[in-house]
Amino acid sequence: MISADMEGVTGVTCPADVRPGTEQWQRFRRLFTGDVNACVAGLAAGGAEDVLINEAHNDNRNLVLEELDDRARMLTGYHKPLSMMQGIDSDVDGVVFLGYHTGAGEEGVLAHTYLENSITGVFLDGVRASEGRLNAALAAEYGVPVLLVTGDDLTCEDAAKYAPAARLVAVKESVSRYAAICATPQRTAEQIKSAAEAAMDLAGPVEPDRRPHRIEVEFDAAQLAAACAVIPTVERVDVRRVGFDAASMTDAMKCFKVVTYVASKATEEIYG
Structure with missing residues (x-):
């Protein structure tokens, strides 16, 4: 399963890049689709037979369906009970957090947690939590490992704390909330595909972490x-x-x- 957000996608640095309807969004939704396709290709090369993509940005209608790798299925639309993690259950062998970002109150490109600018911090069991940390805890409840996280370099640093075994791909280096040093789509596609293929070694059930x-x-x-x-x-x-x-x-x-x-x-x- 791929939980696909957009702020951490290749090249994205400013709000217009991810705001549906803007000229920039029209461009970056294709880069978003490219990152996802690279991940699907890597997972398939590593042995995945069924890849569900949960489109998890804004109104969840950003990926270009007709350009998606046809080895994947896509969950799109909104009002999903588990939001970014809809589709997670104990039958899932692993989850990828693609295009993720750091949390509210943190440094990082377009850092936030669910709401773009009204939340200044979310704390899970006393620890400041990004969307990645929250979603990893949910996956853990079902015994599903986090296989791979992609985003900026600070997102990868965050992921190393909540999913230390996961593969990490930094597609850009954060300079500020609205600036980054970005690798080309060709380069990041290679990196994502390679990491996704290698990450399949982590796939398979782990001991569920069920607790309040x-x-x-x-x-x-x-x-x-x-x-x-x-x-x-x-x-x-x-x-x-x-x-x-x-x-x-x-x-x-x-x-x-x-x-x-x-x-x-x-x-x-x-x-x-």
Whole structure:
């Protein structure tokens, strides 16, 4: 399975590159498709027989289906219960985090966690968490290993902490949130394909990590915490922070999804 985000894709450095409808997005959605195809080719070369791509950026309609490697299937569209990880279950042999990025409050190209600019930090069991760390914990609950992570160099550093066995491909070197030194698509395709093929050595079930979890979310404005605190099980733990406990990572991610949705609707265009 490939969980495919866009901010960490080859060449992407600024919001217009990943915002649906812009001229830049039209260009970079094809680079996105190229990174995914390189990964599919590598996984297939390593022995994968079925590759499900979960299109996991924005409205989940960015990859160019007609240009995808036909050895893969694509899950697209929104309102997916497990969001970026829809499709994960105990029958999956491994997951790739492609085009990932660092988390809210961190350095890195287009760093954020779910919401582009309203969340300043997400903490899983007391540890600052990127989308990658959250999704790796969810995969672990089903006994599914993280095989490969691609993104900028800081994303790879982050991944080395939550998925130390995974292969890593840095397709660009972060200079700031909106700048990076980028390798060419030809070069990154070679690197992704090679790493994906090698990563298949890690495929196969691991011991599931099933346990309760706590997530806390810190916002940039007090009213967002107030809005989210009305959600059952969610408590306001500080003026700009909410938290909740969940019996499993699956339940935690479902609740987190609701928190981010409510926060997005409570954000005013000018004042935030």
